[in-house]
Amino acid sequence: MPIKWSEKLRTGIQSIDDEHWKIIEISQKIQCRPGIENDVDVRHLIDEFNTAYRSHLINEEFIMRELNYPEFGAHADEHEALLCILNKIPQMSGSSHEECQKLCFLILQWITSHIEGAEMKFADFVWGRSG
Numbered sequence: 084m085p086i087k088w089s090e091k092l093r094t095g096i097q098s099i100d101d102e103h104w105k106i107i108e109i110s111q112k113i114q115c116r117p118g119i120e121n122d123v124d125v126r127h128l129i130d131e132f133n134t135a136y137r138s139h140l141i142n143e144e145f146i147m148r149e150l151n152y153p154e155f156g157a158h159a160d161e162h163e164a165l166l167c168i169l170n171k172i173p174q175m176s177g178s179s180h181e182e183c184q185k186l187c188f189l190i191l192q193w194i195t196s197h198i199e200g201a202e203m204k205f206a207d208f209v210w211g212r213s214g
């Protein structure tokens with residue numbers, strides 16, 4: 084089942100929410116396509132996803148540094164782990180659409196769990212909800 088944007092993923096930090104929404108929207112387009120081998124459009128979407136996510140990490144980490152977020156190191160480590168998965172994308176040329184979808188789904192599961200966990204912790208810090 085495709086991963087969808089939902090209110091429980093909202094951090095309340097507008098630029099971060101907008102980027103999360105865009106990332107999930109791109110991935111939904113990939114996940115909803117039928118299995119077609121060598122699908123140029125899917126590869127284009129995966130490139131778009133890769134670019135959007137990397138740009139998002141730069142923005143998010145900038146905000147965290149600006150706010151002296153005390154858990155920045157641990158959060159950045161999670162980003163680094165995802166970048167290891169994203170770095171596999173260029174090696175996927177020639178892979179089937181199904182393989183691309185699997186990778187995309189893995190990334191999306193990771194992102195959803197990251198948003199629900201680490202991002203919400205950051206949102207709690209921003210909005211003064213952390214103890």
Ligand SMILES: [Fe+2]
Nearest residue numbers: 143197201202
């Ligand atoms: Fe993050």
